[in-house]
Amino acid sequence: MSRDLSIDVHHITRVEGHGNIVVDMKNGELRKAQLDIVEPPRFFEAMMKGRSFHEAAIITSRICGICSLGHQMTSLKATEAALGLELSEQTIKLRKLLVHGSTFQSNVLHALFLATPDFLNVGSVFPLVETHKEVVLAALRLKRLANEMGEIISGRAVHPISCVPGGFTQIPTEDKLKYLKEQLETQGLKDVAFVAEVLKSLAGEIPVFKRETEYISVYSDEEYGLYDGQICSSDSGLYPVEDYLSVTNEFVVAHSSSKHARFNRSSYMVGALARFNNSHKLLKPEARDLAASLGLVAPNFNPYMITVAQVVEVLHCVLDSIDLLDDLLTTGLKQEKPNQQPTKYGRGIATTEVPRGILFHDYTYNRQGIIEAANCIIPTGQNLANIDDDMKKLVPEILDQGKDTITKKLEMLVRAYDPCISCSVHMLDVEFVE
Amino acid sequence: MSKPKVAFFDFTSCEGCQLNKLNFENDLLDMLKLVDIVEFREAMDNRADEYDIAFIEGSISSPTCVERIHDIRRRTKILVALGQCAVSGGINAMKNDQPSEWVRETVYGEDKYLFPSLPAMPVSAVVKVDYEIRGCPMSPPEYLHVLKSLLLGRKPELKDYAVCVECKLKENECVLDKGMFCLGPVTRAGCEAICPSFGQYCTGCRGPVSDLNKDGAVNMLKAHGFSEAEAIKRMKMFNTNDLEKTISWGAK
């Protein structure tokens, strides 16, 4: 079909940060279909230089409020790797709980408050307070519960306080952990089941679209890869985290103040669907069943299904949190101090899955425990090339649907990736020439 | 009476303050009964022309930011700076302290001349700010207090004494006594000393008290074994602009 089409969604809504969708088609030839990133730069890597190891995680946490826990975890692990700080099992379990809490908090926020309004044809979650009050309440309760996990274990859900290199400055009380466990087992599981039912009833609203790409995530043999593991590519297998630069291959494009990334193909996907495709066998059985009942079967090549994968992960995280709490309570909590005696100095690289995908921090410390060089590679930046490739395949397929529908589907596509634009422009700025 | 029109805007920030505001899950629905949220790009599609109260998150750090903030100021009756990025430049201002040539070179290499950028500024450097909610992230109880006061037509009361006062009231063990660093003595209260309450030092994220005694602060930290350079460096994490503005701090 030969036609002209021009779409410019200036500052797409219901995403974190500032981006524009631009499509330009002339005589049936697609000249442009891309997500422009227009957020101002923040220069975090430059700010890190000269800072002590006590400060690194406090600073990098501020790259992004939504992913603050993930940045802290990755930052702490990079520092610990560089300085040779061993962690206790208790510290690792508490951290895994924090990662679960922040993953399911973010997944609930995205799936229910940012993506679902599209399925119900409204512009925000606010009208749903009237029309779908029970869902909104269930989602709010889940969000509250996730935040409480953060508050009880780390002092604050946004920019956690007590997680420091080598451990925690304060250990939560057993009573509070018991309380969390009870809440997760009762109301928590009930609300997840309800939210899953609602999503099932909306399954028909999820656009059908398929584009196979490369899926990259953290992978561990022992558990669904979130807190730690190796780098896994669906195309070419496992890599140690130290090889991250040869996987991410960042490059600058003129239409984005955030760098793009590619590995085996022109683009790759990170995030909930990539994790699901690579690690689905390691989900809790209940979460695997839920995926099947929602029509999500690995490998799945529909980016709109990211939202479904997120809800599946919510159930997994709630169930695994219950198990972790059980473990901690059975062993009993030790009042241990953080281990902050460096055994070496040098470079440390770490990776964690944050809600939007695989995150890398890489620091080099001098012998005074001061940072000499820092690098962070953010999930959203890694997804940007993939989003552009999706758009280039999608637009020609839906050309007959009218500009409004095309625009809506493109917005839904970008939103499905749950892009975190503040994160992705943590360092770079490019001026635009139209 | 129609409900006040409230809008939220984000500039250069981590959006943590906006997120924190969504974290009042229990009060959120009640709050929606009292105000009409007319613009909030992170959560909704709508846009509006006028606002009664505009909450601004983030620093001003590019020419586009300057244009946008003037436009918002023209259209709102009350403008509130939400969080330390907006109040003082916050953590973004750390880059101001480094030679901009060097910052740009670190990031762009030889392409540095292609990319103009402004120092990270507080909102008040560009337009009039009516109220400030401090903190990185902003403290939720303070936010509720300001919002309620504004809805009732009252002037919010903000604190101007040190975090130590709140910390003592909570009967926390002082982290200085444990050999840690702490900025509680020189930092403005209002967060209920949340960091020392969780065993961590105060990083000074709410900015200095207005009658800051620089020498006293530095001497106190020196007495606890921190060098002057280290003390100043740590104070600057969230407060580069404040410290550069009010006092000549010498050592960079």
Ligand code: SF4
């Ligand atoms: S003040 Fe802190 S929490 Fe708030 S937006 Fe700025 S960096 Fe984020």
Ligand code: SF4
């Ligand atoms: S811990 Fe910090 S804030 Fe608390 S009393 Fe000691 S110096 Fe003051």
Ligand code: SF4
């Ligand atoms: S204790 Fe200090 S660092 Fe913590 S929130 Fe309060 S002012 Fe900020």
